[in-house]
Amino acid sequence: MSLPIMGAPDKKQKKLTVYTIEECINCKKPTKREFKDGDLVHKILDKCKDCDNNIMISLIYGEEIKKKKN
């Protein structure tokens, strides 16, 4: 057996929520929402309300939901 270069398993499995980041290609204002089926990175969506340029999906990523402490 070779040394385990692939690393060790995590003790707790992380629960990730998938988010989609939309960004106007001109004014770069990002909005974050939950992932919908059919979302793809660099997909062109609607026109921007402010400047009439295209809005593009810039990133899709999974993020752990942090529970708020009361």
Next chain:
Amino acid sequence: MDLIFIIGAGNAQITSNPIINLAIVYLPLALLILYGQKLQTWLITNDLSKTVGRLKEMRDKSRQETIDHITEGIDNKEETIKRLDSFLEYFTIMPVDLDPAGVINKLDHIMTSRDMRMKSEIKQLFPDLDELKANSVENVIEIATSFNFVYKIVRHFYLVGKKTNNFILLAQLQMIIPFLMLQADALNQAMTTFKKNQPVGDAIGPMIVGKLMLQHEKHDIAVDTVYAESDISGRKAILVTAKGPAGTVGQPGNAVQELIQKENPSLLIMIDAALRLEGEKTGEVAEGIGAAIGGIGVDKFKIEEAATNNNIPVYAIVIKQTLVEAISIMTKDIAESVDSVHDIINRIIDERTKPNDKVIIVGVGNTIGVIQ
């Protein structure tokens, strides 16, 4: 001091009754000496049987998920399930490497025929699927096949160890089980991601190069591989990556070979995901030298050979992540490395090339969920 205490314990009188002394101290000692290994074997077998059971559950779940995914809206379910079960048993025989000269060509041939066969059979089975869905079906079947393989190997060693009562074999299996479970876990998460066509951690290379390719004309250069030409600080940048948004790694080896022949660039930059070591941070960006590309070695060989023959330096930029992260949904840390890698590319080009030079930039990885 401890040693003296243990030696002394042999003579210890726990009670004044010699029979109770015998029962408490010497009898268990004798039993452990005689049957200690049997007991340990039994414990390990028990532990392993639980793990094998869990793997079986995971395998069955992955098979069911695959069936649900590919028979979505299809009438002829029976036939499809039968075909899927034969897919799960597909194997690839590696070429003989006793005489290693030319083994890469054989390997290339075998892997290409395997991909082609898989593609054409899926096309035959589901003629109406669009390219994106066909690719997702192919990926999901591949994951289920890997799952089946991991399960069967573990079960094999478990059964051999149990049948022959081989303590060493069982102990070895128990030692590597956590790492096999790590892979099983990764495959489990990959299934969800690939079904939904979401980008995986490994897609970071194609995503970084794909962003540079936006609004430039794309040309096909090899199977599932595209390139585009752009301008980066006065240099001609030739951008190469697999063709998204379908889940494929393309053939970067063939593409780079051909482009080096055609364009004679002065620099080759490769961007890929790399396995991070425990203690390193996910999404960390590192620079180095050499062909940053994983896989079975065919593409790496082709790129190294073309670069060596034409005396082109190969620069590598890698984004660190774990095995699980590489094949499941891209995490925030990985996704946000895009801009810093773009900065590094610009810096390398400024420092290492002259205006009007040509630079090939390759985004290596599975381009699932990413459009160029």
